[in-house]
Amino acid sequence: MQNKKLKLGVIGTGRIGKVHIATLVQSVPQAEVVSVADVNIESAREVAAKYGIPNVASNYMEVINNKDLDGIVICSSTDTHAAIIIESAKAGKHIFCEKPVDLSIAVIKEALSAVEKAGVKLMVGFNRRFDPNFLKLKKMVLDGKIGDPHILKITSRDPAPPPAKYSAVSGGMFMDMTIHDFDMAAYIVGSEVTEVYTKAAVLVDPEIGFAGDVDTAIITLTFENGAIGVIDNSRKAVYGYDQRVEIFGSKGMACADNNFPDNHRYYAADGVHGSLPLNFFMDRYTEAYANEMKIFCESIINNLPMPVSGKDGLSSVLIAMAAKKSFLENRPVKISEIF
Amino acid sequence: MQNKKLKLGVIGTGRIGKVHIATLVQSVPQAEVVSVADVNIESAREVAAKYGIPNVASNYMEVINNKDLDGIVICSSTDTHAAIIIESAKAGKHIFCEKPVDLSIAVIKEALSAVEKAGVKLMVGFNRRFDPNFLKLKKMVLDGKIGDPHILKITSRDPAPPPAKYSAVSGGMFMDMTIHDFDMAAYIVGSEVTEVYTKAAVLVDPEIGFAGDVDTAIITLTFENGAIGVIDNSRKAVYGYDQRVEIFGSKGMACADNNFPDNHRYYAADGVHGSLPLNFFMDRYTEAYANEMKIFCESIINNLPMPVSGKDGLSSVLIAMAAKKSFLENRPVKISEIF
């Protein structure tokens, strides 16, 4: 065992909080989770017991005020992200924050400003960047195998929509779901999005429309480097979670298919059959979540820049807002209109 | 042998004319090519000799005026299509015409009107509809396997751009190349396109831009039935001809991949390798071209409606025009603006 471990506190012990804690405890020997908090103290206690975490709280300030901690992992609800970032920064802690940082540009900027002022590191949780498939595509772009990127294509479809009432809280499909794709788009192409045009519809569930949201969309992206791209989204793919990326350029094209639970094929009299793609985002992105948390810890330990910056977190929210504005006004919207 | 064969004349013995003649002679026993014409009489003579066709002309009116003929197959340059359609209709001949009918809406309407007045049949040459892959997708939509269509995706990329000067003659990328995709989109979804938004760029060759055309595009489509769609185009895919379609709906998703010359995989120390897709459109669509000509003949013989109507030919040109207008004005354009 090492003498000095990175000491972390996790705020929020819901689904994603548990995933990060499991990674930290089981697969990051250089880190130690010494504190957890959740407004639901029972949830925090249960997790603490399971993973042998000594300190439990319902108030996140107890975690932040813990002098021993090097970093804070924020897995609470979106509306609390910015406040916790600001307090963590003030306390001099490095920060991992689940996406999105906030639904308001002003609030995000305030949080990023606090981070900058405090000189701490901030990583935003765009886990998909750490998926082996998309890492491979990114590497091929960096290695010049694609040449100049011309066309980016992302297909991103969920197995089932969230409850319609969730739309209000989450900021809607673009802010809650497509935000991952906006981040992926800029990441793969290696250039900022400058303009967006959204064609969207309510085709899955009228309730989603009544709640003021959409469930199906095709979003055209223009990148600063001249490339163009398209994202297609659906809230309901009956065959499961569909996550594919394709990057086409002057020297070739690379595409990443879904992951499947196995590689069998069954040849019967009525056709050839195979398994559906992994259906649950935590199964699909198991490796991505683990990689993400490891890299967060390594970036602190080795004092490296975070692979997903606060600015990346801001950019994706700006694009999401432009996408919504484009949909509402049925016209292309420049990101510069949003600032 | 049958007593009565369908007697056909072919006008234009360039590349595509030869393909149709070969199909008719070799694979359509109920039809007989009795006449060919080409402004280049030598080309017409050569083809006639090879396939044993008795009548050869340089003037297409000689073909049209042949009393024995039941139908005319128009494979000449686009600027002659409408005139030949009109003359053929007047002469009471059924007509197959390569796409596009014309580059002018007024002229197309005049030609369609002549066809209607004469009561003859007209089929427009959207050969891709007859490709086994896309036929399969269409069948799955018709069989209800997709449910309500939500999202259509077409990837259509050429191996290499035509000479830049060709842009002027051809009407540009949307009219020359994407027109196939516009037709395919409406065909697969089973609904008319009502609005289009184009984001396009010159990324392949600046000469194309100087000629006033584009070489890369992402085009968003809105369909009358509420579905939405996207086409992505490039004039230059270094890996060859890339032709894929995906249709996603409430009950499932079907996608059609490219065709390959073989199904081998090679596992070497540096990776797994396979053959590139079929690179030449005549290899990729060999079966589609043959099916198309057979169905044209069968529709005449059995007095059935043509599978691709004059109206389909008009629609695709309207969408192409709207796509260009959308690109120039960077805004979504309704097809109704074009009429």
Next chain:
Amino acid sequence: MQNKKLKLGVIGTGRIGKVHIATLVQSVPQAEVVSVADVNIESAREVAAKYGIPNVASNYMEVINNKDLDGIVICSSTDTHAAIIIESAKAGKHIFCEKPVDLSIAVIKEALSAVEKAGVKLMVGFNRRFDPNFLKLKKMVLDGKIGDPHILKITSRDPAPPPAKYSAVSGGMFMDMTIHDFDMAAYIVGSEVTEVYTKAAVLVDPEIGFAGDVDTAIITLTFENGAIGVIDNSRKAVYGYDQRVEIFGSKGMACADNNFPDNHRYYAADGVHGSLPLNFFMDRYTEAYANEMKIFCESIINNLPMPVSGKDGLSSVLIAMAAKKSFLENRPVKISEIF
């Protein structure tokens, strides 16, 4: 049109005869079918009418005695092959003969001897050698991409067994069906088979067993160059015609999958589905049959060695006999035991 065409006569106008005639007429402009014969004269007449062949006979000697002919294509029943080869050779005609040459080693040797004596060319109809997939594998072996071949694997399964009574006439599964695989094995590895061990069974239909034949087999091959191989056969694959080859060596592995009628995939709630492989051998090997006949003609025209020799035809029969002996005696049998 060329001044001098290769003039051919076809003996036997059953299924395979028709395939070869169609290829010759439609796709081999340098050749001309001027004569056909079939014991069923009606069949011969029908084919002649369809393809415009001037001479029709019921007696194959009429074809052979036609002084104008350059070559004879033998598509009659196996028991007539050798006699027709001998007569054709005597008449100085080049010969294409469907496999197998005969079921008796002595008879084959007599036929080959007649061919050699007459100095004519003989090609045996192992069409699968001309399939694009297997040609690709052969090319990779020749190009050194596989390195030294170590392991050859052939899966060869029919969609449905022939009538049990057919077993007697055909010589049984090894002589009728596996013979293609024996030829393919030696062809791909580029070395003669020296020993064979057969484990076979009657698992598909007891009637086949009552007729003295088997319907399922695993056959181990030893090659002169030290490589080893295995063929697995079944007379009944409910999912269709299954034809795959894999070659593994010191530098890599190449495998050829089946051909499919289309490349669609359907993702539904109950799994991912695709089309079955091409089910009928004439669909699966359409291109192979056409390539084969073209190469036969080219080899005569350009005076080149035939790509499948009489010796190849003999070898495959020897292996088939050894395979059967191995099965009956449940021990490895050397090919040298059969001579």
Next chain:
Amino acid sequence: MQNKKLKLGVIGTGRIGKVHIATLVQSVPQAEVVSVADVNIESAREVAAKYGIPNVASNYMEVINNKDLDGIVICSSTDTHAAIIIESAKAGKHIFCEKPVDLSIAVIKEALSAVEKAGVKLMVGFNRRFDPNFLKLKKMVLDGKIGDPHILKITSRDPAPPPAKYSAVSGGMFMDMTIHDFDMAAYIVGSEVTEVYTKAAVLVDPEIGFAGDVDTAIITLTFENGAIGVIDNSRKAVYGYDQRVEIFGSKGMACADNNFPDNHRYYAADGVHGSLPLNFFMDRYTEAYANEMKIFCESIINNLPMPVSGKDGLSSVLIAMAAKKSFLENRPVKISEIF
């Protein structure tokens, strides 16, 4: 946390020992590793420190004599397996033992007899049975989707041969490597192997031959239920670890392909390229190893029969011996000859 955890001791802290300990500590909350031993005490100490295991020993009897333990996990060298099984059984501990149990039939029988006498549970470590791909195939056989099994095919190739001197210790390729395939064959088909025929060669490395072993083999299997099968092995696949299974029967065929680190495809001017299969057996079978250890623990906790019995461990050794005898005598060998 549960009140009562399954207490385990692990003997042998080499590569595989570490894998099992990691699974037990991180992913089996109902189990606790309280003791480890290794002849290399430093190795044992290091592992104990990393995973917080309280008791460390160099002599395995210290582990076995620990009254608190419920079970023993044997990961030591093959020559110690039987003695440790016997001592563990005498001590009333349940046993997990890595394969093979031993290289001598007599010794295996003695060990199994001790297990039976003591009434403890024994599971033999055929981890591949717990791979999701092969589990899927087994399930399809059990669900009747294959119908009556007719043909089993296993391809099993290692990325690189072990040092030639290892052959002596390991018992040779059949006992060390193919033994997994023998177990898989009987498992998938659901029937015992009754006869085996081996064709083997030294094609990879002459040193292996000098050491009295082979490196390439094709092994035909006959099953009690009438099915037949074939295993092909190589000690060196330059493209990595190649592990595929195919089961063909009266109702269909199911095949399981390799696992790959990602699902990307790269289309460049020179072909289509993808990643090589997972190259290292611990990456390929990560999930299988974890599943295996969980099921071992669950079988003890819920008092269920072990999924891989001592008899299974014996069977695979018998087949390996028959395979070697068959190779040496170049004849099919019945398993009953080995007893």
